[in-house]
Amino acid sequence: MLSLNLRRRLLPWIFLGPGLLWLLIFFLYPLLNQASVSLMSGDPEHGYTLTWAFHTYWDAISDYKAQFGRSILYAGIATILCLVISFPLAYFTAYKAGRFKGLILLLIILPFFMSYVLRTVSWQLILADDGWVVARLRDLGILGSDGRLLATSTAVIAGITYNFLPFMALPLYVSLEKIDRGYIEAATDLYASRATAFRKVTVPLALPGVFAGSLLTFIPACGDFINAALLGTPRQFMIGNVIQSKFLNILDYPTAAALSFTLMVFILIGIFLYARALGTRNLTEAAI
Incomplete structure (x- = not known):
């Protein structure tokens, strides 16, 4: 029989075992x-x-630096747009929605009940050259008579923003919901205006949600290839499109793997710098 002390030491590993085994087999x-x-x-x-061809990494970066830069640019713009759209939505849901809070949260996550590809294809109809959106923009003079939205960088960024919006909105809502309203009331009692209380109290306390939402949006957006493939042209292709093509079409597995690892390293470095700038405690809170 195992001693009580030994069983206590083994118990955490028994619970962790299935998860660790899963990670070893399907991740590591x-x-x-x-x-x-x-x-x-x-x-x-x-x-x-296996020839230990480390030059594959340098060749991959030098040959596809434009796609790397485009991925970071598109993902960064989409992340900022998601933040601008999600913060008012999350603020209204947390403080003003009342009994409609559950309905709004359901509407935020409702797109997840539909295929990612199908949601992106629907934007082809929305942004079509003969569609309502393009027609109204032409009427307003924003687009020329032969102007278009589909097959442009605007369409790709719009698709990324739409598809990843819930990843920003939900962490923001959770962060705002956890704020003690007493802090805001104390600020107004000390003669701070509502705008000042929002800027000095609400926004700083909501930063963990901003950090979490930014990571959850930016990281998958960098590797996305569906939006560029369906809403753009080869001129808008991101690094995910190159990796997908190398793996499935060209069958250039070494270059595809090198590109994947390079993208992963870039993202990990970014997360590390983010963690150093915010502090481990804030990053942990953001993840929760």
Whole structure:
């Protein structure tokens, strides 16, 4: 029989075991496998062999730096737009919605009940050259008579913003909902205006939600390829489109794996710098 002290030490590992096993099989092993693939040389016809070809990383970065830059630019703009749209929505839901709060939250997450691809395809109809949106923009003079939205950077960014909006809105709502209203009342009791109380109290206390929403939006947006493929042209392709093409069409597995790891490293460096700037405690709170 195991002693009581030994059972107490083993109990956490028993609970962690299934999760750790899952990560080892479906995360760590594929990660190590792709790391070895990125260092291979060869071609689809004759196969690939491990030759420790580290130059693949440099070649991948130099050949596709435009797509890397485009991914960061599109994801950054979409993240800012999501923040601008989501903050008023989350603020209204947390403080003003009353009995309609549950309905608004349901509407925020409702797009998740539909296919991601189908949601993106619907934007092809919304932004079509003969659609209502383009017609009204032409009437207002914002677009020329032959101007268009589909197959442009605007369409790709709009699609990314729409698809990832809930990832920003929900953390913001949770962060705003947790704020003690007494802090805001204390600020107004000390003769602060509503605008000053919002700027000096509400916004700083909501920053964990801003940080979490920014990470949850920016990180997957960087690797997205659906929006650029369906709403743009090859001129708007992001690094995710290159990786998808290399893996599934061209079968250039080493370059695809190298691009994937390079993107992952860039994102991890960004998260590390984010954590250093915010402090571990704030980042942990944001994740919660």
